[in-house]
Amino acid sequence: xxxxxxxxxxxxxxxxxxxxxxxxxxxxxxxxxxxxxxxxxxxxxxxxxxxxxxxxxxxxxxxxxxx
Amino acid sequence: xxxxxxxxxxxxxxxxxxxxxxxxxxxxxxxxxxxxxxxxxxxxxxxxxxxxxxxxxxxxxxxxxxxxxxxxxxxxxxxxxxxxxxxxxxxxxxxxxxxxxxxxxxxxxxxxxxxxxxxxxxxxxxxxxxxxxxxxxxxxxxxxxxxxxxxxxxxxxxxxxxxxxxxxxxxxxxxxxxxxxxxxxxxxxxxxxxxxxxxxxxxxxxxxxxxxxxxxxxxxxxxxxxxxxxxxxxxxxxxxxxxxxxxxxx
Numbered sequence: 001x002x003x004x005x006x007x008x009x010x011x012x013x014x015x016x017x018x019x020x021x022x023x024x025x026x027x028x029x030x031x032x033x034x035x036x037x038x039x040x041x042x043x044x045x046x047x048x049x050x051x052x053x054x055x056x057x058x059x060x061x062x063x064x065x066x067x
Numbered sequence: 068x069x070x071x072x073x074x075x076x077x078x079x080x081x082x083x084x085x086x087x088x089x090x091x092x093x094x095x096x097x098x099x100x101x102x103x104x105x106x107x108x109x110x111x112x113x114x115x116x117x118x119x120x121x122x123x124x125x126x127x128x129x130x131x132x133x134x135x136x137x138x139x140x141x142x143x144x145x146x147x148x149x150x151x152x153x154x155x156x157x158x159x160x161x162x163x164x165x166x167x168x169x170x171x172x173x174x175x176x177x178x179x180x181x182x183x184x185x186x187x188x189x190x191x192x193x194x195x196x197x198x199x200x201x202x203x204x205x206x207x208x209x210x211x212x213x214x215x216x217x218x219x220x221x222x223x224x225x226x227x228x229x230x231x232x233x234x235x236x237x238x239x240x241x242x243x244x245x246x247x248x249x250x251x252x253x254x255x256x257x258x259x260x261x262x263x264x265x266x267x268x269x270x271x272x273x274x275x276x277x278x279x280x281x282x283x284x285x286x287x288x289x290x291x292x293x294x295x296x297x298x299x300x301x302x303x304x305x306x307x308x309x310x311x312x313x314x315x316x317x
Contacts, residue, residue, distance in 0.1 A: 007178045008118045009099060012125065012170050020164055023287045028217060030294040034301065 071074075088283045095274030101196035101269040109266075114188060118178045120269050124277040125171040126196075130234055133203065137231040140224035154220035155296070157227055158210050161203050163281055168200045183247060191244040195237045202230040229240025 102120035109116035139157035142148040175193065176186050187193065209222045217275055239250055 002114055004177050004181050005114055008174045011173050012121050015170055020252045021283060023291060027291045030298055034294060034298050038185060
């Protein structure tokens with residue numbers, strides 16, 4: 001083989017891996033901030049009312065966890 | 068109905084997403100193994116053909132992502148189906164599409180250097196693909212302009228549809244103009260293929276695996292966007308409650 005082929009695979013897999021890890025880390029950090037933030041007794045937020053579709057993708061989770 | 072009241076369904080969804088991630092990862096690993104170590108070198112391209120097991124799937128996923136963003140934008144603009152989830156889905160899909168478009172350009176450039184003798188040529192396909200990349204970067208920038216949620220979502224949806232016009236131009240550019248770039252390895256219109264045997268199966272596996280990666284990434288990006296929106300809304304509610312409490316105490 002030659003260096004071009006290896007470079008192509010490294011760039012693709014490295015970029016996708018980094019992006020995936022970053023997404024999961026940001027999701028976890030945001031969830032942690034929400035769980036730790038003070039809440040009001042104002043009832044469900046706009047987001048809580050907007051979960052009728054794509055339930056699997058946007059599902060609420062009970063605690064800070066990754067998938 | 069809120070999914071917050073359905074923890075069992077939530078757990079199933081999370082498990083399904085984990086399963087999808089595992090299958091996608093296994094598929095990508097198999098594609099890399101077959102592409103690098105099992106399939107034979109090409110008669111003309113030699114080992115460089117191995118880049119073609121990952122480069123066309125990058126382009127396919129980018130098209131798919133922009134198609135999904137366009138469809139979600141149509142659903143958002145259509146009054147009967149207008150919902151925040153479609154705006155969020157469009158944003159998530161477009162962001163993942165930009166990543167895959169960037170990888171299409173870079174992997175194509177790495178393939179072009181030894182094949183054409185240049186990292187970049189102003190070929191119609193390359194140029195329209197670079198334009199696609201810039202258009203959707205602009206779309207993502209537009210989404211970050213602060214303002215009323217629905218006004219921002221509406222203009223973003225229109226921008227997504229305008230940007231999508233470039234997708235068929237990219238795909239058909241090799242037919243419409245004289246191009247250095249070869250014709251598609253698998254023609255989506257005529258279903259004609261230019262690879263066979265283990266090379267065809269490896270390419271097909273690459274398409275399927277990276278499509279699963281796309282779904283997994285969009286799902287996580289969607290969840291992140293939803294959490295960010297919720298964080299913003301709850302933060303606003305807390306601030307308002309504090310102001311009200313201060314007003315009552317004062």
